[in-house]
Amino acid sequence: SNPVAGLRVGVLFDELEQADPEVQTAVSNAVQVLQGLGCTMGEAELPTAPYSLGAAYAILSPEAMAYHDPLLRQRGADYPVDVRRRLLAGRFVSATGYVNGQRARQLIRREVNAALEEADCLLLPTLP
Numbered sequence: 001s002n003p004v005a006g007l008r009v010g011v012l013f014d015e016l017e018q019a020d021p022e023v024q025t026a027v028s029n030a031v032q033v034l035q036g037l038g039c040t041m042g043e044a045e046l047p048t049a050p051y052s053l054g055a056a057y058a059i060l061s062p063e064a065m066a067y068h069d070p071l072l073r074q075r076g077a078d079y080p081v082d083v084r085r086r087l088l089a090g091r092f093v094s095a096t097g098y099v100n101g102q103r104a105r106q107l108i109r110r111e112v113n114a115a116l117e118e119a120d121c122l123l124l125p126t127l128p
Contacts (some may be wrong), residue, residue: 004037010044010119019125027125034123044115044122048108055108058093059099065090 009031016027035041068079068087076084093101115122 002038004034004039007034007039007121008039009034009039010020010075010115010122011041012044012046012049012122012124014045015049015124022061022126023125027064027123030123042119044119046108046111046115046122048104048111049108050127051104055101058097060088061090062093062098 011027016024019027023079031041036067065087072079072087079087112122
């Protein structure tokens with residue numbers, strides 16, 4: 001028995017078009033393999049996907065800073081310099097930026113959930 005036969009796979013072609021040629025080839029090969037295993041391929045769209053990196057930064061940076069702030073104050077030298085710099089950058093995200101990041105997150109989440117009503121899973125490159 002084939003455990004993936006019959007799965008509906010939503011392919012995000014817009015994201016694929018922006019990827020490097022090697023990544024495009026790898027995803028295209030995955031599409032062919034999945035079709036060969038009996039998956040149904042269809043197009044999926046996530047128009048808010050380009051905002052996900054900004055939303056992630058606006059949310060993760062201040063949350064990480066808030067979590068690590070007490071330890072940074074007490075034992076900052078114990079943190080590697082690159083980690084300390086990334087954490088400290090969270091101090092520069094305003095409350096407005098954080099709230100807007102959370103709003104974008106909700107829009108992105110709704111969009112992903114809607115796409116997953118039409119497909120069992122989504123196929124896209126995670127990095128270009």
